Amino acid sequence: MKKLIALGFTALLGFSGALHAAEYKIDTAGAHAFVQFKIKHLGYSWLYGRFNDFEGRFNYDPAKPEASTVDVTIKTASIDSNHAERDKHLRGKDFLAVDKYPTATFKSTSFKALGDGKAELKGTLTLHGVSKPVTIAVTEIGGGKDPWGGVRQGFHGTTEIALKDFGIDYDLGPASQIVELTLDVEGIAQSMM
Numbered sequence: 001m002k003k004l005i006a007l008g009f010t011a012l013l014g015f016s017g018a019l020h021a022a023e024y025k026i027d028t029a030g031a032h033a034f035v036q037f038k039i040k041h042l043g044y045s046w047l048y049g050r051f052n053d054f055e056g057r058f059n060y061d062p063a064k065p066e067a068s069t070v071d072v073t074i075k076t077a078s079i080d081s082n083h084a085e086r087d088k089h090l091r092g093k094d095f096l097a098v099d100k101y102p103t104a105t106f107k108s109t110s111f112k113a114l115g116d117g118k119a120e121l122k123g124t125l126t127l128h129g130v131s132k133p134v135t136i137a138v139t140e141i142g143g144g145k146d147p148w149g150g151v152r153q154g155f156h157g158t159t160e161i162a163l164k165d166f167g168i169d170y171d172l173g174p175a176s177q178i179v180e181l182t183l184d185v186e187g188i189a190q191s192m193m
Helices: 084-091
Strands: 023-026 034-043 045-051 056-059 069-076 103-116 120-128 129-147 151-162 178-192
Touching: 023 151, 056 178, 103 129, 120 151, 129 178
Parallel strands: none
Antiparallel strands: 023 056, 023 178, 034 045, 034 178, 056 069, 069 103, 103 120, 120 129, 129 151, 151 178
């Protein structure tokens, strides 16, 4: 699906001066991270969904944000649009072909801080067996110590992808070719660098 990843595409990075360089694990166990999408249905309304099963890590150094990296893997069969029959169709050959392509991945290639808590994350999204460059607009949500003695960092990201770019050409009409992805990521520091 189009806006996927991003995977987030997710795993976005930021700019918190109080933190040190660290490697973060995306907190999917605590349900503090989300990969969501929306696409127009026939041009008449919006269809919303998410991927329930994904994992990833990111490295972030507030003193050198350009050195930040992100790596996310999504299990495509975990697609959830809140409708069992539609999800079965989305998992099939017309869309994600999850038996043949069980994962989608995002690996960053660059990160550019733009100021005011904004950044541009570029990387390669692999979906449906096709790898393409994508750009994610990133906003820092915040970061710092948590109540349990850990350190966390959170980001919000958005991007768009064209289904046909990833070999998904099921015809839903001209208004239903672009998927918008929303990535909300909270990472827990695993090691300070």
